[in-house]
Amino acid sequence: xxxxxxxxxxxxxxxxxxxxxxxxxxxxxxxxxxxxxxxxxxxxxxxxxxxxxxxxxxxxxxxxxxxxxxxxxxxxxxxxxxxxxxxxxxxxxxxxxxxxxxxxxxxxxxxxxxxxxxxxxxxxxxxxxxxxxxxxxxxxxxxxxxxxxxxxxxxxxxxxxxxxxxxxxxxxxxxxxxxxxxxxxxxxxxxxxxxxxxxxxxxxxxxxxxxxxxxxxxxxxxxxxxxxxxxxxxxxxxxxxxxxxxxxxxxxxxxxxxxxxxxxxxxxxxxxxxxxxxxxxxxxxxxxxxxxxxxxxxxxxxxxxxxxxxxxxxxxxxxxxxxxxxxxxxxxxxxxxxxxxxxxxxxxxxxx
Numbered sequence: 492x493x494x495x496x497x498x499x500x501x502x503x504x505x506x507x508x509x510x511x512x513x514x515x516x517x518x519x520x521x522x523x524x525x526x527x528x529x530x531x532x533x534x535x536x537x538x539x540x541x542x543x544x545x546x547x548x549x550x551x552x553x554x555x556x557x558x559x560x561x562x563x564x565x566x567x568x569x570x571x572x573x574x575x576x577x578x579x580x581x582x583x584x585x586x587x588x589x590x591x592x593x594x595x596x597x598x599x600x601x602x603x604x605x606x607x608x609x610x611x612x613x614x615x616x617x618x619x620x621x622x623x624x625x626x627x628x629x630x631x632x633x634x635x636x637x638x639x640x641x642x643x644x645x646x647x648x649x650x651x652x653x654x655x656x657x658x659x660x661x662x663x664x665x666x667x668x669x670x671x672x673x674x675x676x677x678x679x680x681x682x683x684x685x686x687x688x689x690x691x692x693x694x695x696x697x698x699x700x701x702x703x704x705x706x707x708x709x710x711x712x713x714x715x716x717x718x719x720x721x722x723x724x725x726x727x728x729x730x731x732x733x734x735x736x737x738x739x740x741x742x743x744x745x746x747x748x749x750x751x752x753x754x755x756x757x758x759x760x761x762x763x764x765x766x767x768x769x770x771x772x773x774x775x776x777x778x779x780x781x782x783x784x785x786x787x788x789x790x791x792x793x794x795x796x797x798x799x800x801x802x803x804x805x806x807x808x809x810x811x812x813x814x815x816x817x818x819x820x821x822x823x824x825x826x827x828x829x830x831x832x833x834x835x836x837x838x839x840x841x842x843x
Contacts, residue, residue, distance in 0.1 A: 503545050506531045520545050521557040528552035533563035534606065561601035575793075577602070578614045585619060586626040593619055617760045633717060638829035679725035681735045682708050686743045687829050690737050690805075691715055692764045693722060698752030700739060702805045704825035718803060723767045742806045744839060745773045749807055757801060760791075764798035773810045774837045778816045800824055806833065 495501050497517050506514035514531035521528035522538040527536060528546065546552040549559060549566040560569040567776040577600045584591055584599055596619055597607040611619050678700060680693040685704075691711040693701030701718060705711040715722055725731050734751055741749035755762060767786050771777050779799075783791045806824055811833045815821050823830035 496825060500545055500804060503531070504540060504543065506536065506636075507543070510534065510685065518545055518547055519549055519552050521552050521555065526557055526561050528557040528565055529560040530563040530565045533565070535560060535562055545751075545793060556758050574610065575614065577607075578611055578655065580620065581607070581611060582615070582622060584610075585623040585807060589623065589627050589630075591623070613788070615760075615791055615794040617791075617794065618759070622760065622762070628758075638639075678722040678733065680718040681720050681725055681727050681731070683727070683735060683739055685739050687806075687825075687832065690739060690742055692738045693719060694731070694734065694752045695727075697754035699734075699749075699804065699807075700754035700756065702738060702742065702807055703744075703803070704805045704829060732790055738807075745806075747842060753804065753807065755808075757798070761798040761801055764795050765808045766805075767800075768799070768809050769814065773809075774840065776812050776814045776818070779813055779821075780816055782813060796821075809833075812837075 497514050499504055500820060503514070503518055503520065507513075507520050510532045512532040517531075519530060519710050520529045521544045523542045523544065524538070524619045528549065534732055544555075546555065548555075553566070581596055581600055584596060593604045593608060597604040600607060602610070606623055611617075611622075617625070623781070630687060633724060680691055680701070682689055684690070684693045687704050688706050688710060689704070689711060690704040690746070691701065691705070691708070691714075692699065693703075693715055699736050701715055703714055727735060737747075738749060740747045755765065757765065762783065763786055767782050770785075771782075777785075779792045779795045780789070783789050783795045786795075788794075797811075798823065799813050802808050803810075803811045804823065811830045813821075820830055820834075
């Protein structure tokens with residue numbers, strides 16, 4: 492049912508002047524001098540009243556010979572979906588082109604640089620530049636893991652020159668490119684049984700860097716090597732064995748806190764999400780929306796979900812405590828069956 496406020500052209504013009512989003516999907520306005528029609532909430536420069544005509548919907552405006560605005564996309568239904576589509580398109584462009592500027596990006600999605608910078612950050616929790624850098628770092632890790640020459644990998648990833656890369660090497664990889672490619676960062680691992688199946692624990696010089704869950708050792712090792720190429724298996728002996736058993740005990744029971752140092756690697760945003768996850772009390776859950784809100788970034792729901800999926804420290808960083816808005820289980824890197832088991836176990840422990 493249409494809102495009675497927008498029945499007359501005078502009311503519609505007032506809505507256009509106010510860029511009132513409540514008027515969207517109730518009518519469109521067309522500008523005779525440009526031949527374009529828009530939503531009432533369109534942020535484009537206002538036209539003169541004498542040049543504006545109103546139509547009940549996009550179809551009628553198109554039949555009258557007007558073209559849809561590339562900025563507000565009035566021929567599409569849901570403005571929020573349009574926003575997400577624009578941001579998704581921008582993410583793909585940033586991942587494909589390491590030299591893409593904010594101005595060029597905004598032009599691709601028919602928006603102003605300032606407006607789109609704010610929009611992108613509100614949805615993803617990251618600036619376009621940070622997203623671009625994260626994609627560049629991922630290309631670098633992939634190339635080095637495949638054994639590419641360091642200089643070739645650096646340039647192919649989108650770093651302008653090797654000196655630019657080396658200034659940011661530690662932040663990008665947590666080690667030098669040479670160490671990453673050759674596995675010289677002393678990442679050792681062991682696989683053991685736990686209450687959730689098989690558990691692979693990786694340890695670097697900085698601390699525990701991976702806790703992976705699975706059903707078979709080959710799959711777990713393949714997953715580890717995508718994160719730490721040439722990691723080496725270590726015999727379960729001495730101090731190393733004792734540290735691994737501490738991790739397994741913590742995985743098996745949340746009443747056993749893990750007192751070992753952690754080597755947590757990820758983008759700045761991912762680390763913010765993981766910190767927020769560790770603040771969710773045992774026995775409780777939070778939705779992706781709630782996590783985003785607690786971080787002060789309510790529009791970054793999808794980015795929060797992506798950070799949960801990128802978690803490399805199962806249970807210790809409790810991404811299993813994040814559920815959908817309706818409380819239903821969503822995806823889990825190590826399977827929804829394990830997620831359900833963890834939540835049941837934690838809920839039971841709180842009742843005892």
